[in-house]
Amino acid sequence: MTGADIVLEALEREGVRVIFGYPGGANLPIYKELPKHPRLRHILVRHEQGAAHMADGYARASGRAGVVFATSGPGALNTITGLATAFMDSVPLVAITGQVASTVVGRDAFQESDVVGCSMPVTKHNYLITDVHDIPRVIKEAFHIATTGRPGPVLIDVCKDAQQADWPDPVWPQAIQLPGYRPAFTPDLSQLERAADALSRAERPVILAGHGVILSGGEEELIALAEKSATPTGTTLLGIGAFPVRHPLSLHMTGFMGTGWNLKAVQDADLLMCVGMRVDDRVTAKLADWAPRAETFIHVDIDRSEMGKNRRPHMEVVADAKTALGKMLPHIRPPEPERRRPWLTQIDRWREEHPLRYVHSNGHLQPQDVMIEMYRRCADEAIVVADVGQNQIWAALWWNFAKPGLFINSGGAGTMGFAFPAAIGAKVARPEKDVWCVAGEGGFVMTAQELSVAVKHQLDVKIVLLNNFSLGMVRQFQDDFYGGVRSEVDLHDMPDFVKLAEAYGLPGRLVTSADEIGPAMDFAQQTPGPVLIDFRIDEEANVYPIVPLGLGLNDFRELPDDYA
Amino acid sequence: MTTPEIARAQRLRVLTAVVEDHPGVLSRVSGMIRRRGFNIHGLSVGPTGVPGRSRMTLTVDAGHAEVDQVEKQLDRLIEVLEIEDLTETPRINRELALVKLAVDEGSRSRALTEIDRLGGRVLDEDREQLIVELSGEFERVEIALEALRSFRIVDLARSGPVAISKSRDRGPARAPGTQAGGGAG
Known part of the structure; x- marks a missing residue:
């Protein structure tokens, strides 16, 4: 067998079904063998960044590692943003990149880049293979590392001569030997009991849930724990979907663009338990002012290095969220209803005082109206993939599922252009699911070339373009925090998106008023394959609430009363 | 000082x-x-x-x-x-410094006395310079270097710190295959 064949055979042995990739000089041997492996479905992308985001969406929607192929030099470098996106959000990917022959590595050969060096800060681990005999072991290790513990991307750079070398009887390793890698932590039972006891005794407890709950499949355990302990529960942006937002105990989204009642509850809580999350700056806003009344801060995360990275916990539980929540559950003593009532009543009052508000009577199409109608049609079932910017926060805040669901977005890296290729990947992974892609026009054009992929494979992704002809979030920040100087945010010179869609071979619709939302979405849902709807939204619509940069969560600002 | x-x-x-x-x-x-x-x-x-x-x-x-x-x-x-x-x-730590000292007839004997007092060793010498080895715990090396700054230090090479614990545990450096450390990744 050639090294190239061994690569493909190893992928089959790992259960890989789909590869998102792009051929080039340094991975030609692999592409030569690919047709002999019909069980591996290859999706030819239009740009390698698209491949990485598709693999990312595929992984988030399926729970399996996404696989990317790219050639050396520019091909591999084009995946870097996608790897960084997956790394920040703990998504399992395996990227296999071609590298120039080992005999010329380090000599600035054609299309040579130090891809291992470049990807080191944005991968969980990476490898350079110069010897065909390393291929089976490295691929097995890569999938193990990508998918266990805190998941993440792994890159394997395979020299072209290793792909071409012959190894007639490859040896497939049975066991993995990584003495420096112990992903499975058995949680400390006494810590779990202490945490459960503290939660049972708290007067004003709050749980915040992050991506780790979804990655571990711990949604049911989270609901059970919240209900048994009568604890109001919110999520991070990446945790959306982990807890039903229509649940009576839901605090919805936290963070500097979170809901007012969530932020009030976090700031007033006497016990705060964060599960499967990093406690980053977008969650805390000004760290010194975050959760000032929390006498007990419990941090549950699979990654030991998150403990005390930003805020030192009183109790730490190093374990995956599902295991930790499941093991805490029996130790929870339900509070007397009388004892919990003041706190829940207080939160209800905050919910009434600080509802999500927007103006929808100024004659312009409001993005929130579009989101509300889209979510009505999701019926607690669809996968929604959002891009980055105002569209992301609108999609997050108006997510309304009554049960756990999948809301996918680039929360950590904030990668514009993520949503559409990720939605393609999600649809490939879960063809039975409706998939909606919410994006602004700025981010959408960053990866719009992947429309060809959706058309070629007739992937039923419904694109909701929230088009305000500007970089809306940046414009809002300039208006609110940078003296109102609108600098380089105007995007009126955009293509006609309906024509753009048609040029790629999918139908498009233009919507300029609220009464056209429903019919356009009817059309999208009734039309097989991808559909794009260009919603011309209010160019001045903003995201609220928002905490001004540098301030604490208590300083959140809401929609001004005189806003029109 | x-x-x-x-x-x-x-x-x-x-x-x-x-x-x-x-x-x-x-x-x-x-x-x-x-x-x-x-x-x-x-x-x-x-x-x-x-x-x-x-x-x-x-x-x-x-x-x-x-x-x-x-x-x-x-x-x-x-x-x-x-x-x-x-x-x-409990641990042992050490650092090694090689110091190139410029000397002349006036300073030479004072320098040799000082090096001796500091526990240094002269590895090489000629009329104009001495090459001195200093080794010991980090603080000792710093203190010795500080004392030699009253002469003219022309060049300096330091090994960086090395340390080892006094524990009798056989760590992975001695017993291949033992699992130790590790992380959540």
């Missing part, structure tokens, strides 16, 4: 890591340190008694909280087999 250098040497925290001797492992460790903005004072690398395993010694000029993060972040690296904060445990 306590200069800022000596004061710093006295509060350095000492971490020791056993790593797999793969290409790129030093790059991984140093990249992590730079990326996270850690305040590393010294880093030295050398082989252990076991083929394929190297030992790194890091000295960190920081409080406990930051050292805790250095330790945890390095532990995440898959090729880091074991990492230990030796600051509070």
